[in-house]
Amino acid sequence: MKTVRLDGQIREVDDNAVLGDLIPDLSARYSAAIIKETHSEESSTQNIRLFTSAGDMVIELTQRGSELFAAGFFGVIGSAGTGTGSGDNGDAGAQLKVKWSDRQTVAFGDFKSGIVPGKKTRTYQPYEVILGCGGYDPDSSYLIFSKIKHNADHGADESGGVIGVVVSGRKIISKWNAGDTITGAERIVSKTDKSNSFVTDDRSTPLEDGMSIITYVGINARGYDADSGTISIEASESVEHMLIALKKNEFSVSLSASGFITDQSMKGGIVPQEVRDTRLAGTVTVRTKGKQSGSVYIYTKDIPGSSNHTVTGNVTHGLELVKLANKGCVFKVETVPPQIDLRGMALDDALKIAESHGIKVTADTDLTAGGESLAKRVVIEQMPPNTIEVLNEGRVDLKTVELSHVIGIKLDDVNAPRTCGIFREVTGLKWYDIGKMPLIFKFEDVTLFDPKVSQKITINIENTPKDEVEPFTLAMTNDSRKSTGLVGVRSVASKDFGPTSEPFEATNIIGKVIETEKIASLKEGDTVYIREVR
Template structure:
């Protein structure tokens, strides 16, 4: 009997009892749910009448983590058997594993084993009967494309692993299946609420969704880095929605390599790599065919419900698997400690002393580093790594140009080679010619005088558009780049002037952006 004065809710799929009057915030705190201030959360109201008649996906919770299965053919005997009694497979343990497959069991089944080869693709799921004995059935997960006689029913595989794929090669004999839950699909008419107000009161039966987990595709290392750049503040900002997808156009115009040609299933994350809208990132709400201009970079592993509820203007908190390896700007010792936990070896290059700052990685992408289990990190003396404050509110478009040009859009540290130094003027030219695809219209232009150590960029009113400059003394006549005031946009300031004044024309300045908390 339910305790008086409590409500039952689901928080990111986990059952939770809360007192009457509980808020979104209290549910987040009690469940220790992933959440970031400012994020939009989804609240799905209990409404049995709008559930889909057939369930397409199931969450399989194991001692190692969560798998997500998608039914291939609802009409097959194996699929029907699974849907009728999937809970009977809870509690079964890993029985055996090979390079081709891993299996949990045993259990009894009414299905008929066949003495035939079964063709399996990678990540297929099928029933298999050891010795063709109906009392010795197992749940088999395929690790590679192959054919073998597993005593499987005639219909072969009935499902596919679409989430948590990396777990399949990590299972040990002590691992078991803990719980299996259907992923209920809700029609758009289902009553729901999306809000960033964590004081919202929850009701009995509500489902609360606070984040999405994106499992990044190993086939898309560059796409993963592009996605990390998009969500570096933690959010997927929905600025367009349709019945088929939601999108974030923050990086529209940025180039991302095409890497992964595959069908875009519900929950697929992809980026447009060519044509109009290049750089836009989408998350699918339905099934779409593969496209030569849309590279799939990942899939929603958890929180697909939030994707279907969110609309234009909502900010979705995102976590990724794997998480980005953010060691640029770190010292070698700190980075080595961080990478040790990931099983990655760090090789020092360039300036190798302990007081160095890491300014470059090879390979440069998180996925490639994890696959190689090794990274060559180039260090630079601390004297060349200079903190800056950028004026986002005063010159948002110019600051956006600067970040793109020096590499701060996708990395925490940017590169800005010294072009020329004369008298009190330091000029820089970024290696990336962002002016080829981004405008620098006059914005936050100088009025009275140039202040020492403010960062200026020449706008398109002058020929040398895109040149970055800093003066070490105030100047009443010319801007930081030597241009007249009307041709100069002020985008920020140097926070470490003594380091800056020590730069020479042979140097490259490594730009480390300081956040508001550090400045204050």
């Protein structure tokens, strides 16, 4: 049998086990980070992961901290490679327990360190990690975590004893109480340290003893603290944009640079600048200006704040997966909280989702009606519109329509990716699971919609028909005609004109109407609601 660590949890696997045996439920589309065991002398690093009973955190070490880690000092809480081993106190896999916790600090210990106390009061910043001792006795040393800025003499050496700073998992510090423990530590690879670490979607990759496998990245949204129950709406709009971009629970790496990776799936979105802050390793932002506006960034090293970025969250798990990810890599993401967007749902399903979050619901229909009645209504609007605001207020008001007024469509991204993108943007399908557009003309077999495409948007010729347009084909007029941007559908085939009644060369085919029986009941002036059938 071999011992590996899967997302921080120790697992035993067969000697011939491969990656797919360990993660059978992870989509084959997603990559995982593989970190091989290294020896102590190879482990000098600026970043380590600390395993605690309240969760994992990442610490960026100072030079002194790196030296201590490489020399095996952290053996008091587990070996550098795997988080399990013998420490200076002689106990295999020893654990450090909370010794005290007050308003300023929380300390773990005690243990022998050999430091020489400087006997001076110092100023410490929030999230700094300090090696100090009690009663100036190095045989009673402690690992001390600073909660707030404060002045104190922690029995540290002349340098002040700061050996690192917590860069991810900071909320864990406020969770620690008597009985909590630090159980182990392991190195985290740097952006360029790939000799023993890599990302892969190859499920046939052999597993080796001591490997660490990271399968997802956890992100905590700015302004949301599930443990304390506190919520701030300071970044509610930009956080919602991030949640929309990650709504498939995946991050697709469009660009991998020396200090960050980006997902550009929502590039072009208009996002307000709500929170400017230092972008530490693990910080998540959305760009607010420039060609990449709307793109989501995750940082792999510390960078100053920028007026072009708004902070939307921080990584709580899987920073090493972020650091190893290359362009084209797709990995799983779990956000806290998950997005609460009820638009496009059947009303009965929306009520269940709201109830699971403790959200009170009001609506424009009788909520006491039977389940079948509620299942036939679809949510088209919600107030407040954003997840953080809904959670903050503890309520949501829903606007609905009959299911018969919502038409299912299927878009052809393979042959008309740009025009389908424009269609989603102008109908709202880019952001929500339901879109809308006004019906402006209906005559015989032709139905025309005007989703109001901006004159700034260019609709190039794309996926024009060749010989015949099939019934219920969905199309958009391209820029070769004055009626650019109109969307149309025909109920019968045509060899002469497209669904918008334009010649074939002016017609971009973007998909098909699936629920064709609903077209006949539509009337001029109606607002037509649509959702994609996948």
